[in-house]
Amino acid sequence: MCRGLRHQLTSAALRENKPPLDTTVSRRSRPILQVPEEESAFMTEKTLTANEIDDLLSVFKGGHKGAESLSDVESLDLDRPNRIPRGILETLEIRHEQAARLMREGLRVALGKELQLSLLGLEQERFQTFKERQEEPCCGFVIDMPPLRSPAYLVMDFAFAFACIDRLLGGTGSDAGSGRELTATEVSVLSEVIEAVLRAHVVVWDRYTKLTPTLRKTVSIPRFMRDIRDEDAMLTAEYRFKDFVDGGGFRLSMPLPGLEGRLQFGGDREPTEDEGATDQVRGELQEHMVDVDVDVSVRIGGADITVGDILALEAGDVVLLDRDVKTQLDLLVEGRPKFGGRLLRKGRKLVFRVDGESPASQRESSNES
Incomplete structure (x- = not known):
């Protein structure tokens, strides 16, 4: 050539x-x-x-020395979208663990038996992926979740479902039964267990929205389900029993399209006792929070100066702050004033002595009230 x-x-x-x-x-x-x-x-x-x-x-x-390294590039799994920020997801995990404790109490009352139930995992995934993981036939229930437009999907292991039915009918809790579609009578008997599960999850989501779940229908073949779109993102909580029905359990998959906005801007209200959260549960929830790290800083003072003054600053210049030398300093927790106190010295380190609640914090509390 x-x-x-x-x-x-x-x-x-x-x-x-x-x-x-x-x-x-x-x-x-x-x-x-x-x-x-x-x-x-x-x-x-x-x-x-x-x-x-x-x-x-x-x-x-492909060997240019200025090319970006791919060592920090993560794989993209389209079947498991990351729609919820990590901090909010960690909070939801704690609240679902709280739901497991509430369900233990609800199932104890319904079945007359002490059960050990725990959260196995909380995962974001496409509904298509969730359906493919279920056996066919399965013990599935479509749950309407007003005000959410899309329903949730509850799937119980057959061993757990049949053991509950036997127990509710006066038996010992035998899980004998083959995988098949439940009869209308069996669904009616099992409704007490379903209600206990849903009540606990109302408490989980109460901080973000007020859900009123109702059972719509049963679906034993997930691949034929058209109530939820395959591409919709879901938040699936899986629970497992210990020393009951050979470690069986159930899964509840919640629709994220109606929850994402509420998760980002949801209120900080905690569930009341009338809504199912007891003092004991709150205490256990607090125990999980004591090891959470928070950012703490001390604000010495501030000043309003022009951009020109900032550009003209040199070594040796002095900036006049807005705080008197006798005024307490503010200890900020996650950027918000919480305590007032003074700076001291311990060896070659600065320390902060807390004298009481910060005046700025008191003003914020009065404004919020």
């Missing part, structure tokens, strides 16, 4: 009575193209060095 191109350039130059272009590349300087002198008035000779050519070639070979 190069030989043919050189021949064409030489032939064209001979027809115009011009010397042929020198297309050879020197090993020392590696010029790309040398232009005849009569054309140098409007074109300048450009010569690349050996290092420049090596750098240029390395780009196409």
Whole structure:
């Protein structure tokens, strides 16, 4: 190909009575193209060095030293979207653990038996992925969740469902029963267990929205379900029993499209006792929070100065702050004033002595009330 191109350039130059272009590349300087002198008035000779050519070639070979490293690039799993920020997800995990304790109490009353129930996991996934993980047939229930437009989907292990039915009918809790669609009578008997599960999750989401769940229908073949779109993101909580029905359990998949906005801007109201959260549960929830790290800082003072003054600052300049030397300093917790006190010294370290609640914190509390 190069030989043919050189021949064409030489032939064209001979027809115009011009010397042929020198297309050879020197090993020392590696010029790309040398232009005849009569054309140098409007074109300048450009010569690349050996290092420049090596750098240029390395780009196409994928070895350019300025290329970004892929070592910190994470894989994208479209079946498991990350729609909930990590901090909010950790809070939801704690609240679902609280739901497990509430369900233990509700199921104890319904079944007359002490059960050990715990949260196995909380996962974000597409509804299509959730359906593919379920056995067919399965013990599934479509749950309307007003004010959410999309319903939730509750799936119980057959061993757990049949053991509950037997227990509610006066038996010992035998899980004998094959995988099949439940009869209307069996669903009616099992409704007391379903209500205990849903009541606990009303408490979980009460901080963000007031749910009023109701059982719509049973669906034993998940792949035929059309009440929820396959591409919808779901938040699935899975629970497991210990020393009951061979470790069986159930899964509740909540629709995220109706919850995301409420998760971002939900209120801070905690459930009241009348709504199912007892003092004991609150105490256990508080025990989980004591090890959570928070950012703490001390505010010495501030000042309002112009951009010009900032640009003119030099070493040795003094900035006058808005705080008197006798005024308490503020200890900020996550950026908000909480305590007042003074700076002291311990060895070569500064320490803060808490004298009481910060006046700024008291003003914020009075404004909020």
